[in-house]
Amino acid sequence: MANIKDIAKAAGVSSATVSRVINQNGYVSEETRKKVELVIQQLDYVPNLNAVYLKKGATKTLGIVAPYFSDSLTVFLRGFTLSAQKEGYNVTLFMTGDDKQKELDAFEMLRRKQLDGLLLLIRLNDWKQLEPFTKYGPIVTWQRVESDHIPSVFMNHYDGYMLGLEHLYATGCRNIVNLYGSTSGLNTKSRMKAYLDFCEKYHLNPNLQPQFKGLNSSEDGEKVAHWWKEQSTKPDGFATSSDAVAAGLITEAKRLGVRVPDAFSVVGFDNIEIARLLDITTIDYPIEKQAQNAFTLIFNQLTHRENPLIPLDFHLIKRHTTK
Amino acid sequence: MANIKDIAKAAGVSSATVSRVINQNGYVSEETRKKVELVIQQLDYVPNLNAVYLKKGATKTLGIVAPYFSDSLTVFLRGFTLSAQKEGYNVTLFMTGDDKQKELDAFEMLRRKQLDGLLLLIRLNDWKQLEPFTKYGPIVTWQRVESDHIPSVFMNHYDGYMLGLEHLYATGCRNIVNLYGSTSGLNTKSRMKAYLDFCEKYHLNPNLQPQFKGLNSSEDGEKVAHWWKEQSTKPDGFATSSDAVAAGLITEAKRLGVRVPDAFSVVGFDNIEIARLLDITTIDYPIEKQAQNAFTLIFNQLTHRENPLIPLDFHLIKRHTTK
DNA sequence: TTGTAGGCGTTATCAC
DNA sequence: GTGATAACGCCTACAA
Numbered sequence: 227m228a229n230i231k232d233i234a235k236a237a238g239v240s241s242a243t244v245s246r247v248i249n250q251n252g253y254v255s256e257e258t259r260k261k262v263e264l265v266i267q268q269l270d271y272v273p274n275l276n277a278v279y280l281k282k283g284a285t286k287t288l289g290i291v292a293p294y295f296s297d298s299l300t301v302f303l304r305g306f307t308l309s310a311q312k313e314g315y316n317v318t319l320f321m322t323g324d325d326k327q328k329e330l331d332a333f334e335m336l337r338r339k340q341l342d343g344l345l346l347l348i349r350l351n352d353w354k355q356l357e358p359f360t361k362y363g364p365i366v367t368w369q370r371v372e373s374d375h376i377p378s379v380f381m382n383h384y385d386g387y388m389l390g391l392e393h394l395y396a397t398g399c400r401n402i403v404n405l406y407g408s409t410s411g412l413n414t415k416s417r418m419k420a421y422l423d424f425c426e427k428y429h430l431n432p433n434l435q436p437q438f439k440g441l442n443s444s445e446d447g448e449k450v451a452h453w454w455k456e457q458s459t460k461p462d463g464f465a466t467s468s469d470a471v472a473a474g475l476i477t478e479a480k481r482l483g484v485r486v487p488d489a490f491s492v493v494g495f496d497n498i499e500i501a502r503l504l505d506i507t508t509i510d511y512p513i514e515k516q517a518q519n520a521f522t523l524i525f526n527q528l529t530h531r532e533n534p535l536i537p538l539d540f541h542l543i544k545r546h547t548t549k
Numbered sequence: 550m551a552n553i554k555d556i557a558k559a560a561g562v563s564s565a566t567v568s569r570v571i572n573q574n575g576y577v578s579e580e581t582r583k584k585v586e587l588v589i590q591q592l593d594y595v596p597n598l599n600a601v602y603l604k605k606g607a608t609k610t611l612g613i614v615a616p617y618f619s620d621s622l623t624v625f626l627r628g629f630t631l632s633a634q635k636e637g638y639n640v641t642l643f644m645t646g647d648d649k650q651k652e653l654d655a656f657e658m659l660r661r662k663q664l665d666g667l668l669l670l671i672r673l674n675d676w677k678q679l680e681p682f683t684k685y686g687p688i689v690t691w692q693r694v695e696s697d698h699i700p701s702v703f704m705n706h707y708d709g710y711m712l713g714l715e716h717l718y719a720t721g722c723r724n725i726v727n728l729y730g731s732t733s734g735l736n737t738k739s740r741m742k743a744y745l746d747f748c749e750k751y752h753l754n755p756n757l758q759p760q761f762k763g764l765n766s767s768e769d770g771e772k773v774a775h776w777w778k779e780q781s782t783k784p785d786g787f788a789t790s791s792d793a794v795a796a797g798l799i800t801e802a803k804r805l806g807v808r809v810p811d812a813f814s815v816v817g818f819d820n821i822e823i824a825r826l827l828d829i830t831t832i833d834y835p836i837e838k839q840a841q842n843a844f845t846l847i848f849n850q851l852t853h854r855e856n857p858l859i860p861l862d863f864h865l866i867k868r869h870t871t872k
Numbered sequence: 873t874t875g876t877a878g879g880c881g882t883t884a885t886c887a888c
Numbered sequence: 889g890t891g892a893t894a895a896c897g898c899c900t901a902c903a904a
Contacts (some may be wrong), residue, residue, distance in 0.1 A: 562874075562875085563874065563875045563876075564875090565874075565875060565876080565877095566873090566874060566875075569873095569874090575873090575874095576873050576874085577873075577874085578873060578874090581873085581874085600880090603880050603881065603882090604879085604880055605880090606880080
């Protein structure tokens with residue numbers, strides 16, 4: 227593989243001149259430029275990026291870290307990658323499984339100058355472990371974080387969830403069951419708070435029904451359909467934390483001969499493809515915009531700009547799983 | 550940021566010794582090792598990977614290239630990334646949209662030593678454009694390729710599609726419509742060949758129904774439901790090229806009050822989550838295993854091994870959209 | 873067991 | 889306009 231010196235030699239100039247030609251800065255006479263470009267063509271030369279990166283101290287590469295990739299994470303991933311590529315950044319994926327060490331490895335890459343910035347979608351380690359890495363480059367999170375040092379594109383799920391609860395109430399539900407997701411983040415806490423406030427507002431008893439937590443997949447939703455069938459005093463509405471759970475609940479109910487929304491109403495969350503397909507009433511959650519904002523936050527830090535963020539709002543998508 | 554010389558100075562040794570400690574090769578006395586490790590701790594030192602890569606001429610990073618990320622591509626992405634990470638490789642994502650130049654950019658990264666190998670999921674450029682890059686590192690494709698130089702984890706869709714057709718026939722369908730996907734690759738050609746052979750075998754007229762090509766999304770499937778409703782002599786079976794299309798067809802049919810499989814049968818393809826959720830009879834397509842094989846092919850080339858590949862087979866998953 | 877020094881391939885600061 | 893040359897930070901013969 228030819229290097230810059232080979233080009234210089236073959237063109238009868240110094241490597242400094244070749245570098246100027248490549249990077250199009252500094253003065254080069256038209257004549258020598260032509261000559262150098264010709265040689266570059268002939269020798270099929272291309273600069274070694276590792277050398278460039280070493281010299282420049284940056285790689286134009288961002289990392290994106292998550293334990294797995296669900297539907298909504300994929301949407302985020304897509305939006306972020308597209309934004310990044312638009313500005314000339316590549317994106318490296320770190321799938322951490324449930325391995326905390328893998329997450330730390332990704333952060334190490336930032337420290338080791340392999341990554342210019344990092345997007346953390348779902349966190350595994352404590353913030354105390356991760357926070358020290360902020361000094362090596364911009365880090366942005368999706369989930370909310372108790373620290374002021376780390377910017378986040380987090381949206382308070384309290385508002386979105388409340389939208390769903392209000393809709394259930396408005397359509398006649400008085401005996402609502404919540405299907406919460408993972409309890410490790412703050413979203414479930416926000417949702418529980420929303421539910422309590424909701425109950426207080428309408429003088430409902432919040433302890434009428436058991437708590438369901440940690441539901442994530444459509445399989446989880448399917449189990450709930452069976453649970454519902456066994457109850458003597460049946461709930462008339464389900465508020466969920468994801469469209470996948472809602473989808474599982476609805477499809478399994480159908481298999482059991484239970485009609486939605488006649489028997490009960492369901493509100494999903496996220497507004498992903500499956501919700502549209504199954505006509506699930508859900509809460510639209512502008513993940514794509516969050517992803518763009520996430521990139522903007524990193525980009526601004528990296529380039530000392532102040533590009534504006536896109537404003538974010540939840541809103542209800544009324545479909546056919548509520549009355 | 551401390552570098553190796555700072556460590557050397559602080560520990561009162563040479564940078565060569567520090568390097569030996571870091572890489573655990575060469576002889577270092579227990580005493581100096583301890584001393585050096587202590588200093589590394591104290592100065593919070595970690596080697597700059599760009600320098601390491603420059604020196605070593607490899608980055609332990611693989612690229613994965615695709616225009617977009619659909620459900621099945623995401624499955625592939627996941628499998629590949631997990632396999633790669635298991636062997637210490639990172640994976641960089643190149644989302645090319647429909648921009649041929651972006652695809653070439655990714656291949657350039659291979660040439661520029663930023664990538665040790667490349668997985669190409671869906672191709673945009675002609676092979677003639679891409680083939681020259683094989684000399685810069687291992688390249689593996691998902692789609693079949695007319696060239697012998699490029700290994701592929703391609704599976705001949707003829708077999709899988711035939712499985713679906715045979716099943717439709719066995720369950721009584723005699724008037725089958727094919728919902729083919731993109732015509733740019735070879736898969737659709739294989740499927741069309743399968744259909745012709747199928748018709749010949751059972752003495753069916755292959756031109757009884759119009760051709761549907763280029764269907765990919767659930768929206769496309771939905772449109773077919775409307776088409777079906779308008780026909781006077783209605784087909785009794787649909788063979789599709791993706792679960793998404795099948796899902797759209799089925800859900801829209803339901804909205805139109807058409808019962809599946811009473812009115813017609815549907816066979817999906819891929820066996821992704823949505824097929825399970827909607828009880829779609831489909832063809833299982835071991836994408837995850839293909840992804841693992843893809844990594845193995847690259848890994849073998851990179852390390853001159855001969856790790857075995859996982860054998861791949863299609864099989865029919867009978868659910869409730871066929872009789 | 874340790875140190876010296878050259879080289880990996882660029883970029884950028886000086887001179888000229 | 890162009891050319892030396894010193895970094896960037898690390899690894900690794902080869903010496904000692």
